[in-house]
């Protein structure tokens with residue numbers, strides 16, 4: 001299946017030192033949390049992890065891979081390196097540094113909803129299915145094109161904003177993702193609270209346009225599927 005995002009996963013590159021440090025980490029009991037006694041190796045691992053995060057963030061335009069909140073400038077306290085198949089389960093440990101199993105997510109999605117479970121995996125016991133989009137109930141951050149299933153419509157003017165998630169009709173992954181990450185909690189529409197300001201008509205027009213676009217996406221045919 002072609003990679004739905006850019007830069008493509010196959011173009012990810014590590015330095016020799018970074019790759020060696022990852023091999024050492026993978027040989028340990030706790031590959032992601034492993035700390036080397038060698039400072040140089042630790043630095044290389046740290047640098048590899050930073051590269052992984054930056055690469056995945058850019059694949060999703062700087063947004064969380066699950067809820068699409070923008071993480072640019074949000075800093076390290078908002079952004080998590082996300083292991084899609086959780087690194088805590090023995091069968092998934094060898095995938096701790098595998099690029100297709102990594103992504104960048106916001107703390108809310110990762111800590112509150114994704115956590116360490118794997119209920120979103122259809123068959124968690126057959127490693128030959130781990131790279132199959134159909135084996136994931138939600139929109140996979142690397143195997144599925146998010147925008148073909150779910151779109152976050154958002155506009156902000158000064159202190160007013162509107163956020164609407166629109167699901168492509170017939171997409172089971174859209175529904176699962178929306179429910180799993182409780183995306184309804186993120187929907188807001190504060191544009192109707194008029195404050196008698198000069199730009200109020202423009203604000204109302206913009207909000208109406210966003211609502212209309214979200215509705216159109218939800219009703220339209222699913223493209224390329």
Ligand SMILES: [Zn+2]
Nearest residue numbers: 064067106109
């Ligand atoms: Zn999120």
